[in-house]
Amino acid sequence: MTTTTDFGWNIFDKRVVAWPHPYYARLRREAPIVRSEQLQSWVLTRYDDVRAVLRNPEQWSSFRMGAEAMARADQPRESVAPMGTLTMLNSDPPDHTRLRKLLDRDFTPGRIMRLAPHVQEITDRLLAGAGGRGELDVAEELAVPLPVTVIAELLGVPPEQWAQFKRWSDAATEPFLPDTTDEQVAVRNAELREFRDYLMRQIEEKRRVPSDDFIGRLVQAHDAEERLSDAELLAAVNLLLLAGNETTTNLISNAALALTKFPDQMDALHENPALIDDAIEEFLRYDGSVQWTGRRALGPAEFYGQRIEPDERVTVVLASANRDEAVFENPDELDLSRGRSKHLAFGDWIHVCLGQYLARVETRSAILTLLREFPRFELAVPEDEIVYRANFNLRGPKFLPIRRV
16 A cells, blocks of 8 residues: 655654745645555645545544544654643534634633734834844744643733743644654653643632633633533643644744745735735745644545545645645745735634634734844754754744844
């Protein structure tokens, strides 16, 4: 059987993590459905196929896919149990509907837009004086602290614990690689247990003393239809941290990196900041941070003559769909005048990303302020020296040093 490995797509290969798009392009051309032994899943890479799966929850279930995928992806040892239980990501209706309803009200476009001035204040503080220095690590000095500060504030985490919060977030998202040592496994698991215990203490505290933050509002949801168990509360808070932190960090870094590859687009955005909303959609299409998501077949299906049996798993590669030549003209080019294309960077249908508006607000502030401080910038190191985070799905550079031109 032909597998993704036959095409050089190894999710633990640093070269693949750094730039997976050539591998996706070959899969789209030669093997639009292929088997991944690493993920124990069929893999779909073309836009129409990915979108068809995302938009048909009656045929393709999300139930438990998140936890199962992490347990299957060649993990050499057991990690601590996933926090809590069902989340919006790994559940189907009616559970998905109930869980999402609780969080939707805090992530409406209007409510998120009211955060924009405060997000700008944080961004201004992070980049104060950076232009005068002439150099900046976009990842470490902007893309990491901005989203973690915003989500920590929204969750009601005090400032003195933000650095610890980020460390827990890293532990929760960084995968165990095949060469991970027993000592590293033990350290990671200890951090995750520490994180879980901290969140449980926060939940209990907000039961005793109600607060008007995300955790407090979830805890105080008394309507019978909306009631959450402790496990569901824990899972929801964990999801908010990870979804509101890691993904936006990588989006901001990937966007800045893309601008260094296309300086004419950097100039266009600097000269006309009104392009920023279209630019963000193009950043998401060109190099979004989330590579794929998973589904489980509820009934038999077929793609390109390959039958998929009930309960078999399918991985749909969002990042590949967003560069499908059949849908996007010159897909490997960053074109800020492309307009708001129907990219799938935030998923689609009932599972479309809840935090998409917050991600846009933060990226908008980050990129425009970066261009204010650095009207023209370039990488301060050769591109092949950029080190990427180990997470093969939530993909982005660990460091991104730039310098003013």
